[in-house]
Amino acid sequence: MKEYYCWRCDSIVPMLEEHEWIKIEPLLRQQMLDIKDYRERTGCDIREGIEKAEKPATSMYYELTGYLENNVAAIYHHRLIDFGPECNNCGYLLRTPKAKFCANCGNRE
Numbered sequence: 001m002k003e004y005y006c007w008r009c010d011s012i013v014p015m016l017e018e019h020e021w022i023k024i025e026p027l028l029r030q031q032m033l034d035i036k037d038y039r040e041r042t043g044c045d046i047r048e049g050i051e052k053a054e055k056p057a058t059s060m061y062y063e064l065t066g067y068l069e070n071n072v073a074a075i076y077h078h079r080l081i082d083f084g085p086e087c088n089n090c091g092y093l094l095r096t097p098k099a100k101f102c103a104n105c106g107n108r109e
């Protein structure tokens with residue numbers, strides 16, 4: 001796990017490395033299914049579903065990072081391999097592996 005700024009969350013978050021990602025990916029699927037099931041059973045909204053359904057991925061993410069994240073969608077995009085390398089000027093991650101410049105400081109690689 002490494003901490004980087006996430007564009008979508010607009011904060012510093014723990015990004016998962018591949019050896020961590022393989023542990024959490026099946027749990028993310030499970031957690032999404034649990035939320036869906038819970039909502040189907042109770043007719044509640046997505047917010048309540050996220051809060052009340054089983055949270056196997058949230059638990060694993062907490063175990064790996066010490067960071068409590070109930071939002072599965074957020075964990076889903078905190079996969080390091082989906083981002084580019086660190087900007088050699090400001091240290092932020094490039095937004096995608098193919099990005100040619102840093103969206104934070106405008107530096108070109």
Ligand SMILES: [Zn+2]
Pocket residue numbers: 006007008009010013074077078
């Ligand atoms: Zn994020």
Ligand SMILES: [Zn+2]
Pocket residue numbers: 087088089090091092102103104105106107
């Ligand atoms: Zn930069």
